[in-house]
Amino acid sequence: MHDVNVVIAGAAGEGIQTIGAIVSKTVLDQGYAVFTWQEYESRIRGGQNSYSIRISDQPHNTPLIEADILLALNAEAVEKYRPLIKENGILISGESSEGSSIRIPFSKVAKDELGKKIYANTVAVGALIGALGIDLKTLQKEIKNRFADKADEILEKNRLAAEKGYEMADEGCRDLCPWNLPKRDGRFYHISGNEAIALGAAYAGCRFIAAYPMTPSTEIITYLAENENLGVFAEQAEDEIAAIGMAIGASYAGTRAMTATAGGGFALMVEHVSLAGMIEVPVVIVVGQRPGPATGLPTRTSQGDLLFVIHAGHGEFHKLVLAASDPLDAFHKTVRAFNLADKYQIPVMLLTDQFLTDSGFSFEEFDIDGEKPATFLADPDAIEDYKRYQLDDSGISPRLYPGQSKHLVGVDSDEHDERGHITEDLVNVALPMAQKRLAKNKKLKKDVMPPQEIALDEADTVLVGWGSARAALLEALDLLKADGINAGVIHFSEMWPLPDYSFPANKKFWTIESNATGQLARLLRSEYNVIFEGRIHRYDGLPLTADFIRTNFNAKRK
Amino acid sequence: MPKENEFENDVASQWCPGCPNFNILDAIKSALVELKKSPDQVCLISGIGQAAKLPHYLQCNFFNGLHGRALPAAIGIHATNPQLTTMVVTGDGDCYGEGGNHFLHALRRNPDITVVVHNNEIYALTKGQASPTTPAGEKRSIQAKGVQIAPLNMPAIAIIHGCGFVARGFAGEPKHLKDLLVAAVRHRGLSYIDVIQPCITWGTRPFSWYKDRVQQLDDDYDTADQSRALEKVMESSEKIPIGVLYQASERKVFGHRFREIVDQRPLPELDPIDAEEIKSLLQGFRSAP
Structure with missing residues (x-):
C-alpha cells in the first residue's frame, strides 16, 4: 500500500493529542502500523501544534511531512498547515475553506446534536476515521475502551459523536477520499522511546529513579511512578543536582539507580558524573537532546549534545555513552547501560532526543530477549579483609554495599587509598589508584559494539549517522537509489569509548546529523582519521527525514 | 593504641591539633556505642570541608x-x-x-536520618572566609571590611517547617552533645543538630567566649512548643541556648508509602522482576488481536 499521512493540527490544549491517540489506536487495531510524531510549542495553551500519523502495512518509523489528510481544529491551524497538503490531499476542518475540503462544524454539531461542545473532538475523530475508510466498528470499540471508566452517558454521547462525524465525512468524502483501510491481520506494538526506556529500566532491575521534570525525558519517571507494581522507588528531586546525587547514593547503597534529564539538566549533573567516575559507583543517566544553547527550543529535537556528554566531567575518568536508535533499541540499550555501568563501576549516559522520546514507533515484534540483566557484585563471604578499591590490573575492584555484610564500604571523592580514605601520598597511593581507574578502558572498549553497516558492498557513497537518525538514513537509501545513487549506511549507536573499527576503503563518506557543527564528523575524524566528502546538518529543531537527506544530498553533491 | 570501642580506627587526622571537631567525633562514637550499633549498621555521609572529613576517622560505612x-x-x-x-x-x-x-527539601521529605552541622561561622578549609552563619559586621578574609549581609538562622527555618527534632549542641560539652546525638538517632524522622564548633585557627573569638555563653535549656523548657522554640532561636541574648530546641510528635517518614504499599525490604533485597511482567505490560502497547 501507499503510506497515508494524517496531520492533526490545533492549538495547545485543544485536544490534538487525545484525537491523535484515539485515531492512531483505531488505525492500529484495524491492523496497520502507525508512526506518530508530534511537533509542539513549549506552552500549555495556544500556539499551533501538530500530531502526525503515518499509516502503513509495515512499520515505517520516520515522519512524512506532507499530508494526505489535514484535520485542522481552528482557522489559524488551517492557515499554518494548509501548505502541507498534498496535491490530491484533503482538508477536514470546521472552517469554510477553498479547494478539496470537507467542512464539518465540529463544535456546532456537538452542541446541536449532543448538547455539549465537549464532544466536538470526538466528532472530529469520527470524521477522520470516516475519511480514511476504516470501519466505524473499530473506532467504536476503541471509544468503548477509552471511556470504559466514565459514566454510561458520557460513553454513549461519545459513541454518537463519533458516528455523527463518521457519517458527515462519508457524505462529504464520496468524490474526494480515495483511502480505504479495510481490517487486516497485522498486529503491531506502538511505543515511544521514553516508555521503552522505563520498561527497559524496570527489566534491568532498576529500583530507584530520581529526576527533575524536564522535556523530553519526564515520561520515564512518570511511567515508573505510575506503575507501582514494578517496585521502583521514584522521587521528584528539588533540582537535577539532587536527582543524580540521590541516584548515586542509592546505587552506593546497593540498588540499580538512574536519573533522566535533558542537556540543561545534565549540565547541572556534570560534577556528579565526575563523582561517579571517582568513587566508582554505577549510575545510568538518560540525556534527552533538544536544541540549545541554554533553554533553546525545549520541545524540539536535536543531536547537539554528543560532544558535551562524551566530554562531561572534570578530571580524567572513563564513562560509557550509548545512543538509542528507536524504542526497541532503547529498551535493550537501557538494559545494557545498567549492565555495563555495574560491570565497570562507571557512569553510563544513554542519549536520546525529543524525536525518539515523544514519537510512537511501530514494531511487529517487541522481543525483550537479548542481553539479560546481570549484576557484578562481589560475594562478601568470599572476602576476608575487604577493600573497596583493592588494586587490580583490570581496574575493577570488588564491589559490596553497606549493610550487606560485616564488611565496611567507604567511598571518597578525594583521591583515596584502597579503603576509600583520603590520601596525599602521591607516589605510593594516589598514582596507582588513578592508574587502576584508568585501566578499565581497555576491557570497556572491547565491550562496545561496532557501528552497524548496511548495504556497503555495492555502495560508493556511505551515509554516516548515529542514534535516532537510523530509520531516516535507511529510508534515504531507497530514495537515493531512485536518483541513481548507490548508497550504504554506517550507523553508530555506541558513541564512547569508540570501538576499534576501520572505515571501508574506496568509498565517499557523508555525515548526516541533527546539529550545526558536525559533532559526529569531528569525533570520527579524530578517532578514525576518516575524511568526509560531504556533510548534511539539520538544526531547525525538526527531525531528520529521508526527504531532507535526499534533497540536501542532491543539492550538495558535485 | 588500645581501642576504646569498635568505632575507633587508626586513620591519621587532617584536623588542626586541638580542634573542637575531635570532641564532636568522640561524641558521635560514644553515642553509637550507647545506641548499641555496630560499624556495619552505620553509614556516615559527608560533603566537603573540615567537618566532612569526620567519617574517615571512625570505623563505619x-x-x-x-x-x-x-x-x-x-x-x-x-x-x-x-x-x-x-x-x-x-x-x-x-x-x-x-x-x-537540599536542606530545605530534606525538611519537606522528613527522611529518618540525622544531620549534624559543625557550625563555626567561617570557612576554615579555604582559610577564613565568611560562611552563611557569620554575624553581619564580622571580618573575614574576603569580607575584610566586615560581612555586609545577614546570617542565616537555619534552626529557625527547620522549626518553621516542622522538623521533628531540632537541637543545638556545643563542641565544648561533648557529654551533652553525646546525649543529643543519642536522642537524635532514636527520633524517627529527620533529626538535626547545629553544633557550635569554634574554629581555633581562623576564628575571631576565643573558645572561652563560646564556653562562657552557652547555657543548657532549663528542665522546664517545653520542647513540644513550636512557637516557643522559634522564639528561643530568634531571641538575641547574651546566652546561647543548647539542648533540644524542638521535638515534635512524629510525622510520616520519607518513603513510608513505598514501604507500606510496595515493599518493606531494602531495595537490593527485592526479587528480580519477572520478564513475564514486562511482557504483559508491553501487551498494553499492542493493537487488539
Whole structure:
C-alpha cells in the first residue's frame, strides 16, 4: 500500500493529542502500523501544534511531512498547515475553506446534536476515521475502551459523536477520499522511546529513579511512578543536582539507580558524573537532546549534545555513552547501560532526543530477549579483609554495599587509598589508584559494539549517522537509489569509548546529523582519521527525514 | 593504641591539633556505642570541608561526596536501605551555603536520618572566609571590611517547617552533645543538630567566649512548643541556648508509602522482576488481536 499521512493540527490544549491517540489506536487495531510524531510549542495553551500519523502495512518509523489528510481544529491551524497538503490531499476542518475540503462544524454539531461542545473532538475523530475508510466498528470499540471508566452517558454521547462525524465525512468524502483501510491481520506494538526506556529500566532491575521534570525525558519517571507494581522507588528531586546525587547514593547503597534529564539538566549533573567516575559507583543517566544553547527550543529535537556528554566531567575518568536508535533499541540499550555501568563501576549516559522520546514507533515484534540483566557484585563471604578499591590490573575492584555484610564500604571523592580514605601520598597511593581507574578502558572498549553497516558492498557513497537518525538514513537509501545513487549506511549507536573499527576503503563518506557543527564528523575524524566528502546538518529543531537527506544530498553533491 | 570501642580506627587526622571537631567525633562514637550499633549498621555521609572529613576517622560505612551534596546522597541511601543508621556530618558552608536547597527539601521529605552541622561561622578549609552563619559586621578574609549581609538562622527555618527534632549542641560539652546525638538517632524522622564548633585557627573569638555563653535549656523548657522554640532561636541574648530546641510528635517518614504499599525490604533485597511482567505490560502497547 501507499503510506497515508494524517496531520492533526490545533492549538495547545485543544485536544490534538487525545484525537491523535484515539485515531492512531483505531488505525492500529484495524491492523496497520502507525508512526506518530508530534511537533509542539513549549506552552500549555495556544500556539499551533501538530500530531502526525503515518499509516502503513509495515512499520515505517520516520515522519512524512506532507499530508494526505489535514484535520485542522481552528482557522489559524488551517492557515499554518494548509501548505502541507498534498496535491490530491484533503482538508477536514470546521472552517469554510477553498479547494478539496470537507467542512464539518465540529463544535456546532456537538452542541446541536449532543448538547455539549465537549464532544466536538470526538466528532472530529469520527470524521477522520470516516475519511480514511476504516470501519466505524473499530473506532467504536476503541471509544468503548477509552471511556470504559466514565459514566454510561458520557460513553454513549461519545459513541454518537463519533458516528455523527463518521457519517458527515462519508457524505462529504464520496468524490474526494480515495483511502480505504479495510481490517487486516497485522498486529503491531506502538511505543515511544521514553516508555521503552522505563520498561527497559524496570527489566534491568532498576529500583530507584530520581529526576527533575524536564522535556523530553519526564515520561520515564512518570511511567515508573505510575506503575507501582514494578517496585521502583521514584522521587521528584528539588533540582537535577539532587536527582543524580540521590541516584548515586542509592546505587552506593546497593540498588540499580538512574536519573533522566535533558542537556540543561545534565549540565547541572556534570560534577556528579565526575563523582561517579571517582568513587566508582554505577549510575545510568538518560540525556534527552533538544536544541540549545541554554533553554533553546525545549520541545524540539536535536543531536547537539554528543560532544558535551562524551566530554562531561572534570578530571580524567572513563564513562560509557550509548545512543538509542528507536524504542526497541532503547529498551535493550537501557538494559545494557545498567549492565555495563555495574560491570565497570562507571557512569553510563544513554542519549536520546525529543524525536525518539515523544514519537510512537511501530514494531511487529517487541522481543525483550537479548542481553539479560546481570549484576557484578562481589560475594562478601568470599572476602576476608575487604577493600573497596583493592588494586587490580583490570581496574575493577570488588564491589559490596553497606549493610550487606560485616564488611565496611567507604567511598571518597578525594583521591583515596584502597579503603576509600583520603590520601596525599602521591607516589605510593594516589598514582596507582588513578592508574587502576584508568585501566578499565581497555576491557570497556572491547565491550562496545561496532557501528552497524548496511548495504556497503555495492555502495560508493556511505551515509554516516548515529542514534535516532537510523530509520531516516535507511529510508534515504531507497530514495537515493531512485536518483541513481548507490548508497550504504554506517550507523553508530555506541558513541564512547569508540570501538576499534576501520572505515571501508574506496568509498565517499557523508555525515548526516541533527546539529550545526558536525559533532559526529569531528569525533570520527579524530578517532578514525576518516575524511568526509560531504556533510548534511539539520538544526531547525525538526527531525531528520529521508526527504531532507535526499534533497540536501542532491543539492550538495558535485 | 588500645581501642576504646569498635568505632575507633587508626586513620591519621587532617584536623588542626586541638580542634573542637575531635570532641564532636568522640561524641558521635560514644553515642553509637550507647545506641548499641555496630560499624556495619552505620553509614556516615559527608560533603566537603573540615567537618566532612569526620567519617574517615571512625570505623563505619562512609560516603564522602561532593561539596554541599551530602543530603541527596543520604536520601538515596536511606531510600534504598532504611535499616542503616544514616547520619550526615556537614558544616555551615557545606550544608547552609553550597547545599542549602537540599536542606530545605530534606525538611519537606522528613527522611529518618540525622544531620549534624559543625557550625563555626567561617570557612576554615579555604582559610577564613565568611560562611552563611557569620554575624553581619564580622571580618573575614574576603569580607575584610566586615560581612555586609545577614546570617542565616537555619534552626529557625527547620522549626518553621516542622522538623521533628531540632537541637543545638556545643563542641565544648561533648557529654551533652553525646546525649543529643543519642536522642537524635532514636527520633524517627529527620533529626538535626547545629553544633557550635569554634574554629581555633581562623576564628575571631576565643573558645572561652563560646564556653562562657552557652547555657543548657532549663528542665522546664517545653520542647513540644513550636512557637516557643522559634522564639528561643530568634531571641538575641547574651546566652546561647543548647539542648533540644524542638521535638515534635512524629510525622510520616520519607518513603513510608513505598514501604507500606510496595515493599518493606531494602531495595537490593527485592526479587528480580519477572520478564513475564514486562511482557504483559508491553501487551498494553499492542493493537487488539
